[in-house]
Amino acid sequence: xxxxxxxxxxxxxxxxxxxxxxxxxxxxxxxxxxxxxxxxxxxxxxxxxxxxxxxxxxxxxxxxxxxxxxxxxxxxxxxxxxxxxxxxxxxxxxxxxxxxxxxxxxxxxxxxxxxxxxxxxxxxxxxxxxxxxxxxxxxxxxxxxxxxxxxxxx
Numbered sequence: 001x002x003x004x005x006x007x008x009x010x011x012x013x014x015x016x017x018x019x020x021x022x023x024x025x026x027x028x029x030x031x032x033x034x035x036x037x038x039x040x041x042x043x044x045x046x047x048x049x050x051x052x053x054x055x056x057x058x059x060x061x062x063x064x065x066x067x068x069x070x071x072x073x074x075x076x077x078x079x080x081x082x083x084x085x086x087x088x089x090x091x092x093x094x095x096x097x098x099x100x101x102x103x104x105x106x107x108x109x110x111x112x113x114x115x116x117x118x119x120x121x122x123x124x125x126x127x128x129x130x131x132x133x134x135x136x137x138x139x140x141x142x143x144x145x146x147x148x149x150x151x152x153x154x
Contacts, residue, residue, distance in 0.1 A: 002136050002137075006130060008129060017043055018050035019145075019154070024145065027100060030102070030121060031103075031120050033108070040123060048075060059105075060077050061082065064083070065095060073101050083109045092110060092113060096113060119135065120135070122134040135149070
């Protein structure tokens with residue numbers, strides 16, 4: 001199943017993130033793909049905002065992993081960009097298979113440790129403000145979320 005949405009601004013991105021957070025079962029894995037600057041980390045920021053997180057959210061590009069234990073469910077944010085050539089055993093499975101929500105940017109670099117049942121999100125840049133979000137559910141695990149997207153006019 002696939003669903004496409006055009007987002008016009010940051011407010012709509014945050015609304016979409018809240019809708020996702022409100023309709024995910026725990027634990028869960030969400031992969032985020034798209035060009036540099038497409039809005040992958042911005043979307044994770046929106047998800048954390050939906051959980052009332054008040055701290056600073058930055059891309060884990062240089063850290064590879066950022067953990068947010070101040071929210072429920074816990075959020076694990078992985079940026080696998082730097083693992084393209086060095087897919088070392090870093091113990092990321094522990095976070096991917098954890099008790100919270102795991103967001104993975106650049107999932108193609110660690111595809112072998114991502115579970116089959118995960119939600120894929122592709123973000124395409126249309127222009128400076130507009131993005132196309134493509135949600136893909138290969139196992140019909142996220143039907144309720146897709147219904148909520150339609151119910152909310154997205």
